[in-house]
Amino acid sequence: MQFPHEERIVNRDTMLVLNDICWGVPDKPVLRHVSLTVPDRKCVVVTGPNGGGKTSLAKLIAGIEQPDSGKILLDGRLINKLSVTERARSGIAYAFQQPVRFKGLTVRDLMELAAGQQMDEDALCETLSKVGLCAREYIDREVSAGLSGGESKRIEIATVLARRARLSVFDEPEAGIDLWSFQKLIDVFRDLLQETDGSLLIISHQRRILEIADEIVVIANGQVSAQGSRDEILPLLAAGVEKSCGCPLEGAHPYE
Numbered sequence: 001m002q003f004p005h006e007e008r009i010v011n012r013d014t015m016l017v018l019n020d021i022c023w024g025v026p027d028k029p030v031l032r033h034v035s036l037t038v039p040d041r042k043c044v045v046v047t048g049p050n051g052g053g054k055t056s057l058a059k060l061i062a063g064i065e066q067p068d069s070g071k072i073l074l075d076g077r078l079i080n081k082l083s084v085t086e087r088a089r090s091g092i093a094y095a096f097q098q099p100v101r102f103k104g105l106t107v108r109d110l111m112e113l114a115a116g117q118q119m120d121e122d123a124l125c126e127t128l129s130k131v132g133l134c135a136r137e138y139i140d141r142e143v144s145a146g147l148s149g150g151e152s153k154r155i156e157i158a159t160v161l162a163r164r165a166r167l168s169v170f171d172e173p174e175a176g177i178d179l180w181s182f183q184k185l186i187d188v189f190r191d192l193l194q195e196t197d198g199s200l201l202i203i204s205h206q207r208r209i210l211e212i213a214d215e216i217v218v219i220a221n222g223q224v225s226a227q228g229s230r231d232e233i234l235p236l237l238a239a240g241v242e243k244s245c246g247c248p249l250e251g252a253h254p255y256e
């Protein structure tokens with residue numbers, strides 16, 4: 001597909017650009033003039049109080065929702081009008097905050113769909129073990145049948161790992177994951193960044209995930225309230241500068 005020259009912003013250091021994004025539901029503006037960038041091969045963590053607009057932002061990036069105004073560019077290409085499938089093909093992989101369960105689909109089916117190819121037992125085992133699951137126990141199980149919340153969340157994360165996408169988006173990967181697996185998950189994110197030609201956008205309230213960020217974006221009340229390097233933003237969060245809008249680092253999470 002050809003794109004007009006004016007729709008391209010060529011900057012080799014920037015992978016994703018959100019420019020002046022507004023989005024809302026009837027009678028409620030949810031995101032207001034949000035602009036942010038995800039640098040190439042970096043980890044950006046988006047944090048902020050509940051209801052601030054983080055998941056909405058992820059849905060706009062994945063194409064599940066369309067912005068009312070503003071531009072979204074991936075590798076300089078305007079992707080506003082691309083469908084979810086087209087965005088996935090362009091290299092965006094998204095792990096939902098609440099995993100989707102498809103009836104009749106097995107874990108193996110789901111993993112192979114995500115990877116875009118058949119996976120042998122070793123490959124399945126390797127990816128599932130990254131999220132603390134033993135492949136042999138799970139590959140033939142139906143995604144919709146009887147998986148615990150934590151199990152289905154881990155499988156969802158594993159599908160994104162299997163994609164090895166240009167941009168991997170994880171919405172609260174810590175939710176429902178036990179402490180032991182959580183530490184492993186952080187290592188997995190670090191490895192993913194090093195092994196793939198891509199970037200990570202992780203939505204999280206967890207200090208240990210914020211600590212692996214190259215950049216942190218704070219979204220509160222539908223707006224970017226702070227954005228900068230980890231070293232700039234973490235001390236601000238820790239000092240409670242964001243307290244007035246519900247600092248995410250105030251020990252609300254059981255693992256803190």
Ligand SMILES: Nc1ncnc2c1ncn2[C@@H]1O[C@H](COP(=O)(O)OP(=O)(O)OP(=O)(O)O)[C@@H](O)[C@H]1O
Nearest residue numbers: 025028030048049050051052053054055056057097
């Ligand atoms: N489809 C929708 N219909 C109505 N309200 C919505 C819709 N989608 C989002 N909202 C509202 O927009 C606000 C932002 O929601 P969003 O899920 O993006 O927040 P969040 O930052 O991800 O919160 P959390 O940390 O709790 O996951 C919330 O008040 C939510 O109720």
Ligand SMILES: [Mg+2]
Nearest residue numbers: 054055056097
């Ligand atoms: Mg959310």
